[in-house]
Amino acid sequence: QVQLVESGGGLVQPGGSLRLSCAASGSFFSMYAMGWYRQAPGKQRELVAFIARGGSTNYADSVKGRFTISRDNARNTVALQMNSLKPEDTSVYYCNAGGITGFWGQGTQVTVSS
Numbered sequence: 693q694v695q696l697v698e699s700g701g702g703l704v705q706p707g708g709s710l711r712l713s714c715a716a717s718g719s720f721f722s723m724y725a726m727g728w729y730r731q732a733p734g735k736q737r738e739l740v741a742f743i744a745r746g747g748s749t750n751y752a753d754s755v756k757g758r759f760t761i762s763r764d765n766a767r768n769t770v771a772l773q774m775n776s777l778k779p780e781d782t783s784v785y786y787c788n789a790g791g792i793t794g795f796w797g798q799g800t801q802v803t804v805s806s
Contacts, residue, residue, distance in 0.1 A: 694718040694795040696787045701800030704777055708804070712772040714787030714797060722765040724790045728772045730783035730802075740785070741772060754780075777804045 700712040712728065725744050731737040741761035742750045749761055760773040770787060782804050787797040 694721065694724065694789045696789060696795055696797035698785065698787045698797040698800040701785060701802045703803045703805065705806050706777060706779060706804055708777050709773070709775045710777065710802060712774065712785055712787075712800060712802075714770045714772075716768040716770070716787075716789060721768040721789070724794065726761075726763055726770040727788040727791070728761060728770075729786045729788055730781075731786070731799075732783040737786070743770065774802070777802075779804050 695717045697715050698712060700710060702710060704710050723745060725742065727742045728740045729737050730740050738752065740752050740755055741759055743761045743763050751759060758774065758776045761770065763770045772785070774781065782802060784799040784801050786799045789795040
């Protein structure tokens with residue numbers, strides 16, 4: 693069992709930056725692939741960034757070059773650094789462990805607006 697708690701969301705102007713963090717409790721964090729998903733009102737939840745157990749990463753085309761996912765297995769945390777934010781990045785962001793059928797955090801709101 694893994695419990696995930698996100699933090700770091702908020703309101704930011706276009707072009708700004710935010711850093712989301714996800715703290716995991718429970719056993720075997722290092723054994724899980726981790727991901728950040730987002731879901732905007734009326735839209736399906738989508739994968740934003742993924743980091744495998746070994747550290748390899750993958751990103752949605754819409755965020756490549758702007759977002760960076762990282763993990764710290766010693767501290768049981770995963771982070772998402774978001775730069776050059778756009779209004780279309782506005783969404784609720786969710787931390788995930790173990791894929792779609794795995795574990796989810798409660799979500800944190802990111803709003804990009806002037």
